[in-house]
Amino acid sequence: MKNTKPMRKLGRGLAIGAAALALAGTAAQARDLTVASFGGTFQDAQRELFFKPFAEQTGKPLLEESWDSGYGVLQAKVRAGQPNWDVVQVEAEELALGCADGIYEPLDWEKLGGQDSYIPGGASDCGAGHIVWSVAIGYDGNRITGEGPQGWADFWDTEKFPGKRAMRKTVKYALEAALMADGVEPAEVYDVLATPEGVDRAFAKLDELKPDLIWWEAGAQPLSMLQTGDVVMSSVYNGRITGLNRSEGTNLKVVWPQSMYAVDSWVILAGAENAEAGMDFIAFTQSPERLSRIPEFVAYGLPVIAAAEMVPDELAVDLPTHPANLEVAIPLDVDFWTDNSEELTERFNAWIAQ
Amino acid sequence: MNRLSRPRAFLLMSPLLLFLGLFFVWPLVSVIWQAVSDPAISRVLPRTAAEIGGWGGEGVPSDEVQAAFREDIVANTDDMAMGDVTRRLNSSQSGFRSLMGKTVREVRETPDIALIEIDDRWGETAFWKAIQDNASPYTDAFLLSALDLQRAGSGEIEAMPAGSSANRTIILRTLWISAIVTLCCLLIGLPYAMIAASVTGWKRAVMIAAVLLPLWTSLLVRTAAWMIILQESGIINQVLMGIGIISDPLVLIYNRAGVVIAMTHVLLPFMVLPIYSVLLTVPGNLMSAAASLGAHPVRAFLRVLLPLSLRGMISGMLLVFMSSIGYYITPALVGGASDQMISSVIAFYATQSANWSMAAALGLILLVLTLLLYALYNRLSRDPVPTR
Numbered sequence: 001m002k003n004t005k006p007m008r009k010l011g012r013g014l015a016i017g018a019a020a021l022a023l024a025g026t027a028a029q030a031r032d033l034t035v036a037s038f039g040g041t042f043q044d045a046q047r048e049l050f051f052k053p054f055a056e057q058t059g060k061p062l063l064e065e066s067w068d069s070g071y072g073v074l075q076a077k078v079r080a081g082q083p084n085w086d087v088v089q090v091e092a093e094e095l096a097l098g099c100a101d102g103i104y105e106p107l108d109w110e111k112l113g114g115q116d117s118y119i120p121g122g123a124s125d126c127g128a129g130h131i132v133w134s135v136a137i138g139y140d141g142n143r144i145t146g147e148g149p150q151g152w153a154d155f156w157d158t159e160k161f162p163g164k165r166a167m168r169k170t171v172k173y174a175l176e177a178a179l180m181a182d183g184v185e186p187a188e189v190y191d192v193l194a195t196p197e198g199v200d201r202a203f204a205k206l207d208e209l210k211p212d213l214i215w216w217e218a219g220a221q222p223l224s225m226l227q228t229g230d231v232v233m234s235s236v237y238n239g240r241i242t243g244l245n246r247s248e249g250t251n252l253k254v255v256w257p258q259s260m261y262a263v264d265s266w267v268i269l270a271g272a273e274n275a276e277a278g279m280d281f282i283a284f285t286q287s288p289e290r291l292s293r294i295p296e297f298v299a300y301g302l303p304v305i306a307a308a309e310m311v312p313d314e315l316a317v318d319l320p321t322h323p324a325n326l327e328v329a330i331p332l333d334v335d336f337w338t339d340n341s342e343e344l345t346e347r348f349n350a351w352i353a354q
Numbered sequence: 355m356n357r358l359s360r361p362r363a364f365l366l367m368s369p370l371l372l373f374l375g376l377f378f379v380w381p382l383v384s385v386i387w388q389a390v391s392d393p394a395i396s397r398v399l400p401r402t403a404a405e406i407g408g409w410g411g412e413g414v415p416s417d418e419v420q421a422a423f424r425e426d427i428v429a430n431t432d433d434m435a436m437g438d439v440t441r442r443l444n445s446s447q448s449g450f451r452s453l454m455g456k457t458v459r460e461v462r463e464t465p466d467i468a469l470i471e472i473d474d475r476w477g478e479t480a481f482w483k484a485i486q487d488n489a490s491p492y493t494d495a496f497l498l499s500a501l502d503l504q505r506a507g508s509g510e511i512e513a514m515p516a517g518s519s520a521n522r523t524i525i526l527r528t529l530w531i532s533a534i535v536t537l538c539c540l541l542i543g544l545p546y547a548m549i550a551a552s553v554t555g556w557k558r559a560v561m562i563a564a565v566l567l568p569l570w571t572s573l574l575v576r577t578a579a580w581m582i583i584l585q586e587s588g589i590i591n592q593v594l595m596g597i598g599i600i601s602d603p604l605v606l607i608y609n610r611a612g613v614v615i616a617m618t619h620v621l622l623p624f625m626v627l628p629i630y631s632v633l634l635t636v637p638g639n640l641m642s643a644a645a646s647l648g649a650h651p652v653r654a655f656l657r658v659l660l661p662l663s664l665r666g667m668i669s670g671m672l673l674v675f676m677s678s679i680g681y682y683i684t685p686a687l688v689g690g691a692s693d694q695m696i697s698s699v700i701a702f703y704a705t706q707s708a709n710w711s712m713a714a715a716l717g718l719i720l721l722v723l724t725l726l727l728y729a730l731y732n733r734l735s736r737d738p739v740p741t742r
Contacts, residue, residue: 068705070705070706071705071706071707071708072703072704072705072706072707072708072709072710073705075437075708076708078434079434097437097451097708100433100437100440100451100454100455101433101434101436101437101438101440101441102432102433102434102436102437103434103437169691213691214608214690214691215690215691217686217687218687221687224581228585228586228587229586229587230585230586230587230607230608270434335451335452338444338451338452339444339448339449339450339451339452340448340449341706341707342444342445342448342707342709343448344448345702345706345707346518346519347517347518347519349519349520349524349694349699349702350517350518350519350520350523351517351520352691352692352694353520353523353524353527353691353692353694354520354523354692
């Protein structure tokens, strides 16, 4: 949870000052390979699976950071010259934007076994797909004991499932969900959204549910809302649900039909000091043997085909990339969102503020 | 002061001046600059920017303009600068992201390809209009759109279509929430500070520690604690339902009440401490003197103690108000959708969409509003404040 303190003028000034001093202090000595990921339980897993073993293998320390995603952060780092991170885990949109803007180094695909060894959408010139994760409906199996919701139409059905609902507070995922709730075929969601009428239709559908909606921003929030009963169902990150079920024995459920999946990738920031070591690090993490151990820690799917095949069945059923789950899900349309994110976010903020 | 000592005094002052310049003036100037400058297109597409001025805004621009546009794309070697152009254009007209990516690729391969063959969108007026609108290196578009305004085709300022932006609502809400929080802090902080100043020994130590301790805890932890206390199955609801005052849980979280409660708690020290320190300087026998002159305790309080603590109240109110207009994480965690404050919008532009100009413009508007309020406040509060 960085960047979330109150932004007082003085505080900001001091922060800039401190950063400037820190920069001046460290510029003289070489920085060790620095990897930034999204924190939480997944970064704990990455530490065990990749960070520590890689540092041991190379005999050099590996620094880790965590961040909350956001293209502006990376762009500012590269723009300032000499970014202080080398390898970063990014979301699909950041990958597409940054690759077009040239803020990432091109990857050496010979070291990674070629782009063909990845699922479609998992490999690009700048990014190597690391995990596949889903946004899906989640609910507490101890509270809804009968048949649970089967898709977004049930999410909107407050008579069948009385109670508040929570959704991620971004226009992305909210509009898709609304259209699917309104009866649009999952495969046609983005065709409909591409028209102004489709966007109006999605907002109109959101209007229906607005009185019963709570919005969340951090991925841990919906879990506690579901557990306390503040909401009856919520959009969730699938990995968090499975993780909580394993660690605390809860009975939270993921609804796979009409879930939406996206790929997180490793990138190397342009001009990074340890770009070469970064490339070796990426190749190290992406070897099928190592990558295939991720589901033991967090239920994320794997974009490397050979790695996905090595996951034992009892773990594979909880992954977004399991054939039964993948079949009923839709991929997030990154091109649509890079084009429309800003305009639709403004409208979403205006809508939500009313 | 003689001539010799002046440079010396200046030298002594220089660390302070340097500090002010580096951490106050320079960031402020760069924010203002960022909010009004729009150099991307005129810098990366100079030929296009020069040619497109002559286009009347009907249909699509002439072949010369289109040729200049292709030349500019071929001549540019800086992908990051082109990224700025794309981001800027996409911000005016959704769809430029994919369009520019495709166009740059194709034009680099075949420099004299007709643009319309690359994508049908080059036949639409709106896309060319976006280039024309942004060709000037300076713009008021960000400042206008921070206030939900835009320039019409004829150049006149007009309101944005309803429902497309809500910055004005959110700015007003930010000021409103801040005012309520300030008032709540004052209502709790003033009596608290008075009691703390009037007791002595361990009682005073405990009361001051109770104010200071939360200051040493992370803001996030304090906010999270309020989430636990306020939620539907939280302590407050359990107690109230346990003793039978209410039968259904009160909704205390994810709404305005939750935001005000949590922010009041977080900011209370900034109200208590200034009032407390002012009250400490008030001689303890003043109230008894007033009483001995026949004043009723209420009258003595209103005429003696309250005016004397006014300076502390004013600095406390300013501190609380100024801090709360920048609040971000507390409203996000304990507030509902209609309690979000302007910082969250600024954060979206800065960290998510990398639209620094829009973030700067919103920040600038907030700063100007605050300064205006401060000036107003200063004027209103000048007379009753005892000045020495």
